[in-house]
Amino acid sequence: MLLFSRDTSAHETAWHVDLENTTMTKTNDDHHVCLPSSKRPSKSRTAVVVLCAGVFATLSCASAGDASDPILFEDGAQKDVAEQSDHALSEEIQFQTYPIAVDSLGRVYRIADSRTFYRIANGTVTRLATVDEDLEQMHGGGSYAFARGRTTIFRTEEERLIVGLRLPLLPNDSLTVDDQGNLYRNSDAGVFLWRDFESEWTWLSPAVWDLYVGGGNVYATDFWTQDISRYDASSNDWVRVGGPGAEFAVDASGTLYGLSPSRDAIYRLNNSGQWRWVGGPAAHIFADRRVAATNDRQVAYELEADGTWQYLGSDVLDIVTGGDTMLGLRTSNGTSHWDEL
Numbered sequence: 102m103l104l105f106s107r108d109t110s111a112h113e114t115a116w117h118v119d120l121e122n123t124t125m126t127k128t129n130d131d132h133h134v135c136l137p138s139s140k141r142p143s144k145s146r147t148a149v150v151v152l153c154a155g156v157f158a159t160l161s162c163a164s165a166g167d168a169s170d171p172i173l174f175e176d177g178a179q180k181d182v183a184e185q186s187d188h189a190l191s192e193e194i195q196f197q198t199y200p201i202a203v204d205s206l207g208r209v210y211r212i213a214d215s216r217t218f219y220r221i222a223n224g225t226v227t228r229l230a231t232v233d234e235d236l237e238q239m240h241g242g243g244s245y246a247f248a249r250g251r252t253t254i255f256r257t258e259e260e261r262l263i264v265g266l267r268l269p270l271l272p273n274d275s276l277t278v279d280d281q282g283n284l285y286r287n288s289d290a291g292v293f294l295w296r297d298f299e300s301e302w303t304w305l306s307p308a309v310w311d312l313y314v315g316g317g318n319v320y321a322t323d324f325w326t327q328d329i330s331r332y333d334a335s336s337n338d339w340v341r342v343g344g345p346g347a348e349f350a351v352d353a354s355g356t357l358y359g360l361s362p363s364r365d366a367i368y369r370l371n372n373s374g375q376w377r378w379v380g381g382p383a384a385h386i387f388a389d390r391r392v393a394a395t396n397d398r399q400v401a402y403e404l405e406a407d408g409t410w411q412y413l414g415s416d417v418l419d420i421v422t423g424g425d426t427m428l429g430l431r432t433s434n435g436t437s438h439w440d441e442l
Contacts, residue, residue: 200248201439202241205280205353205389207424209439210246210257212236218248218255218263230263241423243282254284268295268302279314280353280389280423287312292321305332306339315389316355322346329359342370350388360386360394367394380410387420391427393442395420401429401442413442 202210209221215236218229234250241247246257253265254276270286277285286293286302292309293302309321319332320342327345332338346359357370358379366381380402383394392404393413401413401420417429420442428439 200236200239201421201428202239202246202248203389203421203423203426203428204241204246205243205282205424207426208244209426209428210239210241212239212248218246218257220246220257229257232263232265240276240278240284241421242278242280242284245278245282247276247278247284249276266295275312277312277314279319280316283314285312285314285319287321306337309339311349313349313351313357315351316353318351318355318357320349320351320357322349329357331357342374343376348386350386350392352388352392353390356388358386358388358392379404379408385420387422387427389422390424391422393420393422393427403427403442414440417442 200212204210207222211219211221213219214231216234217231220227220229232250232253232255234253234255236248236250236255239246239248244259248255249270250265252267254268254270256264256266258264268284268286271288271290274286274288277287279285282297284295286295287309289308291307292305292312294305295302305319308324310324310327311322313320320329321332321339322329322345323339328341329343329346329349330339330341333340342357343359345362347362347364348360350358352358359368359370359376360366360383361368361381364382364384367379367383367386368376369379370376380394382396384397384399385395387393393401394404394410395401395417398415399417400415401417402410403413405411413427414429414431416431416433418432418437419430421428421430421439427442429442431438431440
């Protein structure tokens with residue numbers, strides 16, 4: 102049986118980089134639906150964090166300092182990135198070699214040569230800056246992208262500027278960004294929040310298992326029970342809203358979606374605090390302004406406003422989404438690349 106019932110005669114869009122002008126164009130291609138098979142195991146906390154903008158991040162770095170004394174990196178200030186060939190740039194942008202993120206405006210960010218930021222917007226690739234640390238993961242939210250280095254969290258700014266935020270971190274800390282660009286840190290020391298122009302983390306609560314943020318809402322799973330709760334800022338406490346799930350995701354309006362522990366159903370939490378079935382089975386769920394799911398055969402679908410599911414594409418290993426942009430990680434001929442879904 103199919104993951105969701107809907108006409109699957111849809112088109113998907115692939116990104117191709119113009120090597121001469123460093124611009125991106127779109128081509129359409131038809132694909133067919135595959136049938137689901139056995140279910141995948143759930144993701145572990147130490148390996149994956151689900152973000153509002155659809156970004157997955159592995160964490161293994163530490164940092165110290167004060168965000169009030171940021172480091173600025175302007176285009177070419179640390180390295181002449183213009184020396185890179187357009188061909189090399191296209192490979193870095195198109196293929197999954199370094200981290201990728203999407204902000205809430207739908208702009209795509211990539212890391213090339215481990216240290217150089219690129220932004221892709223309106224079909225144009227822009228070099229932002231090169232920093233002085235290797236970058237291991239990215240997070241998109243608001244009008245920013247954050248990337249974590251060995252000692253510093255870097256954030257993009259408008260034009261061609263990168264700001265290094267000297268905010269304390271521990272090796273096992275996980276970072277999450279909401280659609281307003283607020284940065285959350287889940288640490289053994291607790292849950293912390295950093296807002297723009299603040300000089301330090303604000304402590305919110307003791308540590309949780311995983312954080313899910315978006316639309317002004319903050320949700321978390323409990324260390325011991327795996328129940329899901331919403332953070333109540335007025336009481337500085339967590340309010341339980343549901344039991345355990347295989348995965349959760351929050352869209353840009355703050356609505357929470359949950360995948361059942363057996364991954365056989367997707368539920369949505371309504372304003373009355375009730376969970377309503379919206380689809381399934383599924384392997385993974387993703388949410389920002391758009392909501393999507395993949396099945397065990399790596400076929401992707403999008404949840405429409407009328408409650409039906411629209412086929413997006415096949416061979417989708419992962420999804421990153423922000424604003425109206427949704428990218429799917431695909432493989433072909435032994436290489437990985439991101440396609441617009």
